[in-house]
Amino acid sequence: MSVLILAEHDGQHIKQSTRQAVTAAAAWQHPIHLLVAGADVSAVAAEAATIAGVAKVIKVEAPHLVHLLAEDVAAAVQQIAAEYQVIVAAHSTLGKGVLPRVAALLDVGMVSDVVEIQAPATYVRPIYAGNILATVQSSDAVQVVTVRATSFEAAANGANAEITSAAAPAAFAKVRWVSEQRNLSDRPELATANVVISGGRSLGEQFNTLLEPVAHKLNAAIGATRACVDAGFAPNDLQVGQTGTVVAPELYIAVGISGAMQHLAGIKDSKVIVAINHDPDAPIFKHADYGLVADLFKALPELNAALG
C-alpha cells in the first residue's frame, strides 16, 4: 500500500506546501506517490519527481484542468484511490476543497489541519481556533488527512521518481470556472514565508507605503489583521489568523496589532514574534518575544533605516 499526496502547484512549480506534505507523509513509512493534475504539467511533474522521498508521480492532464476545480480534482483522486491507504494534502484552499469531497466519495471520515502525526492513524490537530490541541484516532480503512504545512519541514530534492500518466475523468458539468483575481506580488507567499510583517488597521492608507520597504529588505511576506482587511487597507488574502492564513515563520513582526484571539491563533507557531504598538497594554505584548512600545509611524521608518 502507498500514500497519495495531492500536489499543489501554480502551473510552473511545485508549491512549498507539497514538499512539507511529503515530510508529513513519511510518518506512514509507505511509498509516497504524488498526484499532479493540470492542463500542461509535464514540467511540474518532472520537478515533483525530484523531491526526496517521492517514489512515483502520477500526472493527470486535461484542458479542463487548467483551473483546478475541487469537483474535478476530487474525481481524479477518487479514480485511483483504491490503490492507497492514505490520501494527504496540505490544508490550503485546494486541499480544503478536494479532500473532504474525496473522503465522502470513499465513505470515510477525514482529519483536517493536522499538526503532528503521532502514529499511522493518530493525529494532533488544533480546535477552538488553536486554543486547544486535540489528539484523535481514526478508525477508517483509508486515512484522508490535510496537514498544516508549516508544522512540517519541506522535503528537499534528491529523488528520481518514475512519472506515469492517468486519464482525467470527464469534467464535472455542474461547475464552471469564471474568473480569478490573483494579487500578484514579488513577495514570498504568506503561508510559507520565513519572515512575515503584518499591519493592523492603524496603518490606514499608509499600509503599503510603510510596510513595503521593510518587507523588501527582510524578503518578508506582508500580512494584515482582519480589521485592516475589513477597513479596505489590505486585500482579503493577506489576512493572518485562524480564519485567514495561518503562518509559522522564523520571524513575525506585528505592527500596530493589538492581538485579538483569532489573530494570535494564526501566528503562535512563529519562532520569534516581535510586536510594535503604541499601547503598552495591548494583548500582543503578552505573546511577543520582543516588544517595542512605540508610535509605528516613527518606528517603521526607523526600522527600515536600521536594516540598511
Added chain:
Amino acid sequence: MKIMVAVKHVVDYNIVPRVKQDGSDVEISGVKMGINPFDEIAVEEALRLKEKGIATEIVAVSIGAENSKDTLRHALAMGVDRAVLVQAEGKLQPLGVAKLLKAVAGREQPDLILLGKQAIDDDAGQAGQMLAALLGAGQGLFASEIKVNGNEIEVNREVDGGTETVALQLPAIVTADLRLNEPRFIKLPNMMMAKKKPIDVIAGTELGVDFASHLSLLNVAEPAPRKPGVILNSVAELVEKLRIEKVLA
C-alpha cells in the same frame, strides 16, 4: 427558490475554552453556547436572497442534541421560515452530519444549501464539501459574494492569493466566509416570537443513515505557553536582538 441553511450549536465565540481536568475533552457544561458565527452569516445570506425576492422559503436545519433548538430559535428570530432539528446524541463528525443533511435535503428538496465554511469548535471545515459530494452537486466554498442568475449561481470565493469566481448549477452547496455579509441584530420581540414557533424534530435514527463516529478523541491539551517576552527600548535594540536570534539575514 427554496434554501436550506445548516446551523450548528457551538460554544460562544467569545469564550476561551478550557480543558477538563482529566484532559479527556473540552469543558462545555455550563458554558455559554450559540449559533456558529459562519452559519449565522449563511442564514443572513439566505434572508437577503429572500428580501431580494429570489428565495421563497428558508428552512434552517440543525443536527445535534436538544439544546441545538436554541440555535434554531436564533435562526427563526433572524427570520427563517421553518426550523428542523435532527436529534442525534453523542459525538458527531462531518461525514455523519453530511449524511443526515443529505437525508433532510431529500425531504426538503432545496435549490440551494448554505452552510458556514467551518464550525468554530472543531474547525474541521468538511461538512459542506462532503454534503456536496454525497449529493453530486457543485460546491462554492468560502463565498464572499453570491449572485443568482436563473438556474445558476455565481460565487465569488476567497482563495489563497486572491479571489476566484465560479458558476454552479443549482442545486448547489455554498459555504459562507466572513466577508459574505454582516448578520443582522436580533430585536427582542423577534426573539420572543421565535420562542413560540414550532421546531420540527426528527430522530437521526429515523433517517436510515449511518452517522457513527469514525474518529475517537484520545485527549485534549492546551498548547505549550511561550516563554515570557522582553520589552525593548529602541529600534536599534530590536535589530540587535534579532541579529542575535539569527532571524535577520
